[in-house]
Amino acid sequence: MTVGTKMQQTIASAESVMANLKSFALETQDQAAKTLFQNLAQSQQTIVENLNARLQYIQQQEPQYKNQ
Structure with a gap:
């Protein structure tokens, strides 16, 4: 499970x-x-807004964390 996936689950x-x-x-x-x-x-x-902002940052900085 990628960091991006974990972040999306946390946001949900x-x-x-x-x-x-x-x-x-x-x-x-x-x-x-x-x-x-x-x-x-x-x-x-x-909190949700901050998590979404962090997810966007992660996806911009580390493309491998984007969901496939």
């Missing part, structure tokens, strides 16, 4: 976590919990 997992947090925020009636989940989802969005 991070996106899944973000989707779950957004779902929790929509489902709860507790305003404090809703705010917490929304803030966590926003932080997770930043």
